[in-house]
Amino acid sequence: MLTIETQHENGHDILLLRGEVDASNSVILDEAITKAVADGSSSILVDGAGLEYISSAGLGVFMSYLEDFQEKEIDLKIYSLSDRVFEVFKILGLDQLMRIYPDKKTALLS
Amino acid sequence: MEHQLKISCQTTALAELRVFLKKTLGELHLSDIDQLQITLAVEEVCANLIIHSHQCNPLDYIQLKIKQNPGKLIFEITDKGKAFNMLDYEVPALDKVKIEKRKGGLGIILVKKIMDEIEFESSKGTNTCRLIKWFQS
Secondary structure, eight states: OEEEEEEEETTEEEEEEEEEEOTTTHHHHHHHHHHHHHTTOSEEEEEEEEEEEEOHHHHHHHHHHHHHHHHHTOEEEEEOOOHHHHHHHHHHTHHHHSEEESSHHHHHHO | OEEEEEEESSTTHHHHHHHHHHHHHHTTTOOHHHHHHHHHHHHHHHHHIIIIISTTOTTSEEEEEEEEETTEEEEEEEEOSSOOOGGGOOOOOHHHHHHTTOSSSHHHHHHHHHOSEEEEEEETTEEEEEEEEEOOO
16 A cells, blocks of 8 residues: 655655555556656655655666656655665665755755 | 465456465464565566466466475475576666566566576476465574
């Protein structure tokens, strides 16, 4: 089960993820990011505090945007991941490719 | 110890698989991170089978058996779909996945990084993928 709540805050689009991302629902994450881009967002923040699990289907969604976002200068930052979920990003080396921060404040300041 | 689960070939069954693994692995006093990683690796193999070998046909099924041997846990995943031997699959470099904007290809990298041994055999229409994780006993 995955729910995504979108908030707009000082020019940032914040996606609050709650639950588990797997192959059955990663399309929800994909659509939320696509919508933010279509709405003209140049800064997408993903709040991962409520993210309990993510499989490669969800990680692949983030990966598929990195190249385009770099070209279009759209910021994508993830913050507040639990240690266990962050570990999954680290196994793949995504912590080196993506901008991941311990909390919202640090993400906003960087 | 041996536990088994049979799931239907639809992605919604992955949540059922995680519940089963949480319960089964929870009895083994593994660390939280080990539990999560093993769950992830087993799920990645099952998700690949469901999507690519069975095209999400809910009438097909996958069988998972978990065996505990001294010093290791064995996850045996069997199905009767199109055989896919991940040992023959050359994992893509992460940079390549990024440049090609691919959403797939990461699952097998995860399985190979998490598990200590992977075995595959196919005989008389039944494919068996064995994922083995070693533990200090």
